[in-house]
Amino acid sequence: MIGFPLRKRGIEGDFFQPIKSPPTPLFLRGELLLYIQYWCLMPNLITIYPMKTPPPQLLSISYAHQAQKSLAQAFADAHQLPCQLLSKAQSELTLNFTEMQLEIIDLQNNMRLSVDFIGGSTGHRKKYGGGKGQTIAKAIGIKQGKPIPSVLDATAGLGKDAYVFACLGCPVTLIERSPIVAALLKDGIERGTLNIEFSATIANGFTLLNTDALQYIQALDEEQRPDVIYLDPMYPEKKKSASVKKSMQILQKLLGQDLDTDEILLAALQKARKRVVVKRPKGAAQLQVGQSPTLSYESKATRYDVYII
């Protein structure tokens, strides 16, 4: 296994050239950051899901100042997207490199989004979220006196749920297929690790892989099988988008709907050791895989369908 320290800030160029090359994981254990070429771990087992490059009218890459130009340009070149100063961006969305963070901006609706594990709603949830009493904790099988499960979050998105699992003490592997979303998440993790409490929270493992969950899960061997596989696919767009959180509005614009979740669930049912959990909006239909969930937990707006193995 080859490893070398990851820079604390900024974006590693080859993290974002995954469409033709193997995925590169971000491996975090305690305060030690290792950057490992994935092919050293699982040679030739995984082919990369070819993410559709968003059209330039939808997404461009931008930078706030000349100092970030080379990082932004490298990312843009890897994904064949236009790159310009933020003030010149013409697209609906732009992935913007600033001195402080990576952010995605909805230029039409004047909304911006970045990953923040320390402040904001995620930090608030860690402090006041209810720990083991939370519905999501029950859904993944956290119980007094029972071993803490390892979790594969197959649809990591902005990492909010994954961080809840880490706060509960779980070792977590995060899979995200969109290189844009993975870049935002990676940036949030890197900034987070400057905070001692965050580093301690993810000490049991918080590994991000920019790859496709279906192929990753299918390729898991016996030893790599996680206790829990968690799925939170993109929901169909709501007509009245005011009820959709800003972050989801931007992700829906960028990613659209996830259409392969049934297949991922089928693969997950083969590979999870203990359970598969699917997050759905309350009232939404169960996924159609010829098997009903063993049980469901409901919170205010969400239902967790649990398939016990």
Ligand SMILES: C[S@@+](CC[C@H](N)C(=O)[O-])C[C@H]1O[C@@H](n2cnc3c(N)ncnc32)[C@H](O)[C@@H]1O
């Ligand atoms: C609704 S978001 C997940 C939000 C996440 N649970 C959170 O707490 O921030 C769904 C994410 O799953 C990702 N995704 C969907 N299908 C995937 C797949 N087959 N492999 C990897 N990622 C996938 C999408 O790109 C999107 O970022």
